[in-house]
Amino acid sequence: MQLKQLANISAALAAASCALLGQPAQAGTVLDDWQFNSAILLYNETDRVSAGEAILTARADFGDDKYLNLGLVVDALTGASATGAVSQPYVQSFTRPSGRGSYDVAPGDTPLDDTFHDTRVQLDANWEQPFAQNWRVSGGGHVSKEYDYLSISLNGSVARDFNQKNTTLSLGLALSHDTVSPEGGIASAFAPMLLRSNFDDDGSYQTAFDATRDRAEDTKDTVDLLLGLTQVINRNWLMQFNYSLSMADGYMTDPFKLVSVVNSNGEVQQNLYENRPDKRTKHSLYWQNKLHLSGSYLDASYRYMWDDWELTSHTADLKWRLPVGGGWYAEPQLRYYQQSAAEFYMPFMLQTDPRPQFASADYRIGKMNTYTLGAKFGTKLAAGNELSFRIALYQQNPQNDGVAAPGVLADIDLYEKVTAISAQVSYSF
Structure with a gap:
């Protein structure tokens, strides 16, 4: 990011708009009511996934408390993703999910598909305005597209102020429809991963591979409900409580994940494509406090989530913005997350056990704890613009659930x- 170019974006857009209107450009007349926030994020896991993300949001003030919010996100991911298969003390061969090509995993290494890559573009739009005295409403839409995944959603909310605007009740609803169309199609539940080396020719392999595919694509529908209460405790303390409900129905299996079937000696006999339930209901409670403390600002929150997959989680997040002189501030952050395993999570299947209805070896729904330790540094620039930098270390610790x-x-x-x-x-202007 070239900060000089970002600082001149407002002037450039103003000049371009005036040119289109056939009017002379006058600084500070076109985009005075717009506020922009931009950010570039880089993320890298050791020997695994790397990601780069560009974000631009805009908020326009149309007067009378009417606002238009727009957002654009573009991200690219690449690297190696864990397949769910178990490590072995010998070389293992795997077929790529598309059915074309294969790769080998060294003895003792976690099986990773090193061709993982994708680019995603996301667009958001939202309008908000007063509805009546002490009432506000908003509505908007969201579209996200990547190579094999499309997500479309609509959302709306209503809020009511009480107690001289010191208390606010809000209700939000979002409906989304997702379509997944993985390359190679969607495998049947617990279909075996086939190896080209086990077939005499390409034709017989392709026929057998096609027989493991159930369909080319599938969909998922989700309804999200949010009930919130925001309370001003005093001039230095703001508190918020949220309850959210999410009900998903449709395809929730990861088409790229495997479960290994092992014998009594732990040796892999077969790798099968996972299968998850097609319904999930999640609940969560969220509590946040923002406090002004002698020139510093403390932001502390806690979230508890539970669902009908028997997965529960606890999230505690603490940020403290402190002035450090010269117009700069520092904001250290500590975040801790802990979750239990989903009821159908299993790191592997035993060959002698009966086949379950659902099973996944995806560590992301297994027992784990994580922590994030980071810091943000920022300053105010001319005309109220803000520049900030953030760096964070993230540690994820999957655990054995017995x-x-x-x-x-x-x-x-x-x-x-x-x-x-x-x-x-990040740069705000």
């Missing part, structure tokens, strides 16, 4: 830690 590892698996790290670092630069 599963005994047979044979060779006892000497293999089945719950490998994931470490990531992220850096962000």
Whole structure:
């Protein structure tokens, strides 16, 4: 990001708008009622996924408390993604999800598909305005598109102020429709991953591969409901409570994840494509406090989530903005997250056990705890513009949920830690 160019965006857009209107450009007449926020984020996991993201949001003030909010996000991901298959003390071969090509994993290494890459574009728009005295309404839409995934949603909310605007009740509703169309199609539940080397020719392999595919694409519909209460405690303390409900119906299996079937010695006999339930209901409670403390600002929050997959989580987040002189501030952050495993999570299947209805070895729905340690540094520039930098260290610690590892698996790290670092630069103007 070139900050000089960003600082001149407002003037450039003003000049362009005036030119289109056939009027001479006059500084400070076209975009006075617009506020822009931009950011560039870089994220990198050790030996795994890397991501870059560009964000631009705009807020226009049309007077009478009427606002238009627009957002654009473009991100690119690449690197290696864990497949869910278990490590082995020997070389393993895997077929890519598309059915074309294969790759090998070294002894003792976590199986990772190193061709993971995608680009996503997201657009958001929202309008908000007063509805009646002490009432506000808003509505908007969202579109997100990547190579094999499309998400479209509509949202709306209503808020009512009480107690001389010191208390606000709000209700929000969002409806989304997602379509997943993975390359190679969607595998049938627990279909085996096939290897080209086990077939005499390409034709027989392709016929067998096609037989493991159930359909080309599938969809998911989600309804999200949010009930909120915001309360001004005093001039230095703002508190918020939220309850949210999310009900999803449709395809929620990850089409790229595998579950290994092992024998009594822990040796892989087969790798199967996972299968998850097609319904999920999530609840969460959120409590946030913002306090002004002698020139500094403390932001502390806690969230508890539970669902009918028997996955529960706790999230505690603490930020403290402190003045450090010269117009700069520092904002250290500490975030801790802990979750239990979903009821159908299993790091592997035993060959002797009956096949379950649902199973996934995706560590993201397994037992784990994570922490984020970061800091943000920012300053006010001319005309009220703001420049900030943020860097954070993220540590993810998957854990064993009491599963005994047979044979060779006892000497293999089945719950490998994931470490990531992220850096962000933001500019508001």
